[in-house]
Amino acid sequence: xxxxxxxxxxxxxxxxxxxxxxxxxxxxxxxxxxxxxxxxxxxxxxxxxxxxxxxxxxxxxxxxxxxxxxxxxxxxxxxxxxxxxxxxxxxxxxxxxxxxxxxxxxxxxxxxxxxxxxxxxxxxxxxxxxxxxxxxxxxxxxxxxxxxxxxxxxxxxxxxxxx
Numbered sequence: 001x002x003x004x005x006x007x008x009x010x011x012x013x014x015x016x017x018x019x020x021x022x023x024x025x026x027x028x029x030x031x032x033x034x035x036x037x038x039x040x041x042x043x044x045x046x047x048x049x050x051x052x053x054x055x056x057x058x059x060x061x062x063x064x065x066x067x068x069x070x071x072x073x074x075x076x077x078x079x080x081x082x083x084x085x086x087x088x089x090x091x092x093x094x095x096x097x098x099x100x101x102x103x104x105x106x107x108x109x110x111x112x113x114x115x116x117x118x119x120x121x122x123x124x125x126x127x128x129x130x131x132x133x134x135x136x137x138x139x140x141x142x143x144x145x146x147x148x149x150x151x152x153x154x155x156x157x158x159x160x161x162x163x
Contacts, residue, residue, distance in 0.1 A: 024045055027045070032047075033047065033048040033052075033053045034046060034047055034048055034058075035047075035048045035049075035052055035057060035058060035059070035060055036058065036059045036060070037059075037060045038059070038060070038061045077133060077137060078133075081129075081133055084129075085126060085129060085130060085133075088122065088125070088126045088129070089126060091122065092119055092122045092123055092126065095115070095118065095119050095122065096119055098115070099112060099115045099116060099119065102115065127161055131158075131161075134154065135154075138150065139151065139154060
């Protein structure tokens, strides 16, 4: 297993270099002011700015944001809606597991196909709900910020979803 690396940005210039986990741990031991930034699941480490030190910021989670071709937009979704979507996914996954058991038990193919059609419909309904949420929040927010790229990304996503 390779040693995890963290990106370290010097506070005196724009030079960047990778720090080993050992060097990063030393920063913690020395109580050196630095910030952990999670972005799409990857963690980078950099020297904290004066403002971050003043506010006591040690962790920044940028997974709520996506950066595409230089523009950034934050997704702010209703947690209750997200929970509904996740519950729908859980039901569809459970349904798929049941269909797999049907195949393993050599259930009649026509029954399996009927159940697959139900799952396909459930997945399409999840997509429809995600699309409604995306248009209602993300696209509206992008329109207020003159983010024309968001519409292009929506069209690309729709093309893929409708295949």
